[in-house]
Amino acid sequence: MSEIRLFDEGDLPAVAGLFQRRLRKQKAPASPSLQAYLKTIFLDRREADDPIASKVHVRADGRVSGFLGVLPMPMEFNGEPLRAAVCGTFMVDGHDDDPFAGARLLRDVLSGPQDLSFSETSNDISTGMWRKMRAIAPPSYCLEWLRVLRPAAFGLEMAAGRLGALRVLRPLAISVDALSGRRGEGQSWSRYRPTADKADGFSDTDASEAEFIALVPELLAPFELRPRWSSVQLEEMLVHSRRKALHGERVLRIVRARTGKAVGAFLYYGDRGRVGRVVQIMALPGLEGIVIDRLLKNAYERDMAALRGRVQPALLDAMLGRKFAFVHASSTVLHSRRPELLKTVAAGHGFFNGLAGEGWTRLIGDRFD
Amino acid sequence: MSEATRTDIRTFIIDNFLFGDESQPLPDDLSLIDNDLVDSTGILELVSFIEEHFEVKIEDADIVPANLDTIGKIVAFIDRKRVH
Numbered sequence: 176m177s178e179i180r181l182f183d184e185g186d187l188p189a190v191a192g193l194f195q196r197r198l199r200k201q202k203a204p205a206s207p208s209l210q211a212y213l214k215t216i217f218l219d220r221r222e223a224d225d226p227i228a229s230k231v232h233v234r235a236d237g238r239v240s241g242f243l244g245v246l247p248m249p250m251e252f253n254g255e256p257l258r259a260a261v262c263g264t265f266m267v268d269g270h271d272d273d274p275f276a277g278a279r280l281l282r283d284v285l286s287g288p289q290d291l292s293f294s295e296t297s298n299d300i301s302t303g304m305w306r307k308m309r310a311i312a313p314p315s316y317c318l319e320w321l322r323v324l325r326p327a328a329f330g331l332e333m334a335a336g337r338l339g340a341l342r343v344l345r346p347l348a349i350s351v352d353a354l355s356g357r358r359g360e361g362q363s364w365s366r367y368r369p370t371a372d373k374a375d376g377f378s379d380t381d382a383s384e385a386e387f388i389a390l391v392p393e394l395l396a397p398f399e400l401r402p403r404w405s406s407v408q409l410e411e412m413l414v415h416s417r418r419k420a421l422h423g424e425r426v427l428r429i430v431r432a433r434t435g436k437a438v439g440a441f442l443y444y445g446d447r448g449r450v451g452r453v454v455q456i457m458a459l460p461g462l463e464g465i466v467i468d469r470l471l472k473n474a475y476e477r478d479m480a481a482l483r484g485r486v487q488p489a490l491l492d493a494m495l496g497r498k499f500a501f502v503h504a505s506s507t508v509l510h511s512r513r514p515e516l517l518k519t520v521a522a523g524h525g526f527f528n529g530l531a532g533e534g535w536t537r538l539i540g541d542r543f544d
Numbered sequence: 545m546s547e548a549t550r551t552d553i554r555t556f557i558i559d560n561f562l563f564g565d566e567s568q569p570l571p572d573d574l575s576l577i578d579n580d581l582v583d584s585t586g587i588l589e590l591v592s593f594i595e596e597h598f599e600v601k602i603e604d605a606d607i608v609p610a611n612l613d614t615i616g617k618i619v620a621f622i623d624r625k626r627v628h
Contacts, residue, residue, distance in 0.1 A: 179604055267584075274577050275607050277584040282591075283604045300585065307588035 177273055179283045182229035182242065187214055189239035190231065194538075197266040209543035216415070216536055217244050217264075227260050227289050232267065232276040241267040241276045243284050246533065249403040250291065252516060256403060257290040263533035265294065265301050278304060285310075285510050293509040295485065295532035296539075302506040310510035313521050315488040316528060317506040320499045321481060322471060324367040325352035328448050328480035345448035349478055362498045367475050374468035382429040382440060384413040390429060390437050394457040398489075400516060400525035412535040419444050419540030422452045426477070430458075430469045439466030442529075444540060445479050452540065453484030455529040463493035471497075485534075488523030507532075549598070549619045556593050557615070561586055572616035577609055587612065594618070600625040 182190065191205035191213055217229045225247060232241030244264030250257040262284055267277040281301070285292050285308050295316075297305060302312055323329045327348040335341040352366075362368060382390075388409045395401045404412070417425060422444035430439040439458035445451025451474050458466040467490065474482050486494070486501065507527055509520050519525055533539055550572070558566055561581045576582040582590060590612065591602050600622060611621040 176605070177608065270584075273608075274582075274584060275587050275609065275612070278587045278591075279604045279607045282588065282607070286604075303585040304588055307585055307592065 177232065177234050177276070177279075179230050179232055179279055182217060182231045182244075184214065184218060186231050186239050186242075190242045193239070193242055193266045193268055194264070197268065198264070206543050212537055212543060213244075216246070216538065220246070220411075222247075227258060227287055229264075230280055230284055232273075232280050234269070234273060234276075238269075240269045240273060241280045243280045245284060245287075246536075247289070248531070249405075249408070250401060251403040252290075252400045252519070257400075257516075258288070259291040259293065260284065260287060260289040261532060262292050262294045263296045264538060265297075277301070281305070281308065290513060291509060291511045291516055293507065293527060293532075295505075295507045295528045295534070297506045297508045299506075302508055305508040305510060308510055310508045311517050311521060312506040312508045313488075313523070315486060315491060315523055316520070317503060318486040318501045319483060319504045320486050320494060320501055321483045322367065322497070322499050323365050323481045324471070324475050325349065325478075325480050326365040327351040327355070328478075329365075329450065332448070332450050332480045342448075348480075349448055364498050364500065367471055367498075369472055369475055372468060374465050374472065377430055377432055377438065377465050377469060379428045379430045379441075379469040379473055382427050384410065384427070386429060387413070387427055387440055387442075390440055391457070393437075394439065394459065395526055397460050398524060398526040400519045402526060402531050409530075412530060415537055416442070416454070416535040418537060419452075420542040422540035423449055426451075426473070428469075428473060430462075430466045438462045439469075441466060441470045441473075443470070443474070443482065443484070445474065445477070445482070447478040448480055451479045451482045453482055454534040456484070456487070456490055458489075460489075463490050464497070467493050467497060485528040487526070487528055546619055546623055549622050550615060552597060553594075553615055553618050553622075556590070556597075557581065560589060560593075570615065572619075573614050575613050576615075577613050582612075590618075594622060598622050598626070 187210045191210040195201050195205040221228050227245060227247040229245045230243050231239050234240050243262055246261040248259045248261050250259045281304050331341060331344055331348040388406050423446035425444055427442050429437050431437050439462055442455040443451045443453040456466055511517050591607060595602055612618055
């Protein structure tokens with residue numbers, strides 16, 4: 176008889192293999208470093224006897240055929256402490272042998288003791304399953320945004336996705352963009368032009384992890400439903416976030432007013448000529464547009480082709496009018512037995528995606544050779 | 545009781561998985577999985593319906609083809625659950 180049980184160390188080879196096949200779509204066997212990282216992230220961080228934990232589906236013959244990775248996250252709702260389960264890594268093998276394995280895994284995890292469960296990387300199939308469990312997928316958290324900065328470099332990056340050798344043309348594409356950018360003025364969907372604006376009254380500078388951690392509570396405070404990370408937890412998350420070889424160099428900056436007062440921060444990854452991946456944009460209420468403008472200027476000065484990231488409702492208003500394009504790639508799904516929590520998220524008053532998710536882990540964007 | 549259960553399950557499957565199309569034969573022993581009528585998403589919908597409509601508690605371990613792959617198996621499963 177097949178069963179759902181807690182994930183343990185003996186499952187690491189099987190789960191790493193699943194990750195490699197199902198999520199990375201690679202035929203090569205999973206590396207020891209991937210196994211080690213799965214242990215670090217899903218087992219070593221787990222407190223003894225904590226029931227909010229990752230689960231595996233084991234077939235009748237003893238083979239592990241499914242995994243739902245769970246990262247516990249402390250949260251608060253209008254001051255009330257809550258526990259959330261971040262359920263991003265969800266994968267099942269051998270659908271023909273046991274077509275209900277995924278459904279059982281998800282049902283088991285969602286029936287756990289946490290106040291709230293969510294995933295920010297849910298594909299269409301798993302979103303359908305979450306919805307059947309009465310989860311919500313608010314559109315204002317599900318959209319991916321894209322801001323093209325340099326059209327030739329961006330076009331080359333898209334083409335290089337299919338034919339990697341084209342990347343040798345990067346310097347040429349950046350030069351073409353520099354020349355063609357001299358004509359015309361104002362912003363457009365296909366091009367960013369640095370212009371004098373209100374954001375020039377602010378500055379952004381590289382931030383140490385400690386500076387960023389000190390700022391986070393103030394930036395989270397406006398949200399009714401928000402993470403309640405300790406400094407130690409945030410420190411650990413930022414250590415994990417240092418390396419994302421597939422996404423490029425990490426850029427962590429704080430935006431300040433002339434007085435020196437910090438008004439926001441951003442965290443993204445990217446190298447010259449590439450499409451940067453923004454994990455987090457945080458701003459004091461009313462200053463979202465300033466922080467976004469500083470982010471765009473910074474990425475432009477670093478010769479990035481474009482930036483992309485996940486929408487948060489608090490940022491949407493400021494993104495309108497700044498030539499951002501929006502597409503749907505994966506969904507943020509949330510499940511709770513407490514309707515008031517879901518209502519708060521649906522109204523856009525929750526802080527989710529990026530650091531409040533799996534965006535800080537090396538599972539997204541790093542290499543495990 | 546089984547006949548009423550059978551009718552309710554059949555109606556649920558026609559309404560939710562066949563979108564009201566009653567022209568297809570739906571014998572008691574037709575595999576819902578092999579005929580692509582129920583997948584991982586559909587099974588959660590079916591389980592929620594059974595729990596709410598028939599007021600039985602379904603454990604995760606119950607969610608296997610042996611209990612839920614055909615109308616006949618579903619009816620027998622609900623009957624067993626009600627006895628317990």
